[in-house]
Amino acid sequence: MSYADLALLEQQTADLAAACRAKFFSTAPELDVIITMDPVHVGYLTGYRSILQDAGPYAQAAIATRDRMVLITGASDAAAALEQLDDASCIWRYGTFYVGATAGVASYADMPAQGENYVDTVVSALRSFDLRGVRAGLDTRDERLTRVIWQQFPQAAFQNGAPSLKRARATKLPAELAFLRHASHITDKALESVVPMVHAGVTELDIAQQITGTIVRGGGIPRFVVVTSGERSSRVDAYARNKRLEAGDLVRMDIGCTVNGYCSDMARTLTVGAPSHEQAERYAALLAGEQAQIAALRPGALVSEIFNIAIDAVRKGALPEYQRNHCGHGIGLQSHEFPSIAPDSDVLLESGMVFCVETPYYELGWGGMMVEDTAIITDDGHELLTCSSRELYQVK
Template sequence: MTVTHTLDELQKSTEGLSALCRQKFFGAAKELDAVITTDPAHVGYLSGYRSILQDVTLYAQAVIATPERLVLVTGASDAPAALERLSEPSAIWRYGLFYVSSAPGAKGYEEMPQHSASFSDALSAALCTFDMRGLRVGMDVRNASTAHGIQQSLSGASFVDPASAFRTSRATKLPGELHLMRHASRITDEAICGILPMIRPGTTELEIASEISRHMVRHGGIARFVVVTSGERSSRVDAYARHKVLQDGDLVRLDIGCTVEGYCSDMARTLCVGMPTDVQDSRYAALLAGEQAELAALRPGILAKDVYDIAMRTVRQGALPNYQRNHCGHGIGLHSHEFPLIGPESQTVLEPGMVFCVETPYYEIGWGGMMVEDTAIITDTGHELLTSSARALHQPSAIHP
């Protein structure tokens, strides 16, 4: 399996995506005239810009958007990178002091609004350029002080919680979003295929995690979680890889995800170092059967709770009759776990354009853990599988001499 298009082609295919996302959001939020968000995922969703600073510290950003206009409030050092996505300098409001020069004829700080001393000052200055008297404004702001400042700046507006509109807008994905998710899933799948020869005694968890991360980064992904746990450690949910050396008979549980332009992948496989025991084999067979039955059920019109019931019933017919699980999958998009959930109470009807991870994990402290997880897009007639690497517990390419 190989990446079938270049990163340049990927970028070209998704140009203008943020404008389409804004259009879709306001289509789902007909009661809103504007929205203000400080949520990093929604800043990226509406503007197309995702700051690396969000990965290293608590970082204040905001987007103010109407159907016709968008501005970004961000730190001064961030402005040149933001200008790559928001090609209009007047849309970027800076706070703080940072020095970046511009060559003759190049757009830069000089074309941007005057910088402010603080985030709140820059946000207030940007808000003053909007006339929102009598308008309904979505307030997607968790910080109480920031929300209070916005309300004071827009005293003539009424405020609405836009959470439902964001959830509705994000539940199904646009073609450009799906393109990014296909790429993210493909390079994650490839990364797992690439480490199969490393599943042998003497390899460490960290060596495997490093190779998985390398492949994803090389192909435009940002490694977000690389869970590689082996032996009894495979029961440790969402644990970091360690210098633990693989031994014959170990289970190796891989739960891997990256992002590409903000869009997530999430998949899992379990491998055995050498031949599995009868217990390992029978338990995994039950989990895999449940996950595959769940995957086969994905289609428009089915309830998410019914997909969950199919998975649970199938697993319990095998070697794990007392299997328990609070959910057997979840939506994926700007976050690796998002609405809708595939759970016992979920009344969500699956629709074309939704993207789901389906999974049937099992964890037993003192014994180990195993899981298989795949990602699929709901289509008009069924689903499109995004992760297709082999799911066998014992794979020939993992055999050690």
């Protein structure tokens, strides 16, 4: 996907959000309205994702019916929200923040009156809906806000809305898949780009910098860049350090980014110099497990069977005692989402689901290695989104 293609997709974000809302209500016909305070679900239903969420917990909400949507956000955030949503009337803001506007430009003056605080603004926005006798899904972990909503709107029948949102998000719409393809593509290219620069003496931070730059140039936002070497490669999800690579080191890279909120997650392993016999044999076992999983991805497959296929294949190789709590996971607006490829899952794969499949191995004092890829479940099998070599890279 080119920059032009990505720009066109970004322009269609509002249309995608409308399609996601329609999909939600088609999969949750028992609900008339959904109220969410989960930032992931706010983005899913509105199409707006606030950069303020990256700075820590930030109070936002979305309310949606089959024919209307509103966003509740902080006053400082409203200008960015307006750029994305292009409809001032649907943005309810709380707090005080001053942003001027040139005459004739949509502005804060076109929005509903600002609220003093988050809770009061949520209540005010809800009052703009007719909730008499409606079946309302409420998706929040804020017990205080939940009690306030129950007290203020006794005429509505509330139920937990989170399971319905999870069910709707399990399969992806075509525009969602396009974002996931782009996120996976630039992550794939980022990992490929480091191979020529890696050698003894280069630091983990040097590699992380190269990966991060490639992702940003491709239009993505780096989310986790795990580069660990030598014994540190056994340290799960550790930050890169100013550690220089040495001959014989394993280098484990586990990388993810987002494009318009949609995630990538993939991993590769390399060795500095030729791998030892043990390194090569262990990696071959892990690769066999991951490839066996990939071959089994198809609609109707049982998730727990995919897990067992991976474990059995690895154990036939140089890791006969191999253990994992999962061998992959769904991916979309979160890097780990429903369903997990786990031994106790009774979920059947469906066309439109997207999975990361992986077979990592970590041994403190020795090192770690992994291979991880992303695939869409299609009507007749799967589509791999990550295409770089899965072999154990060897660098000088």
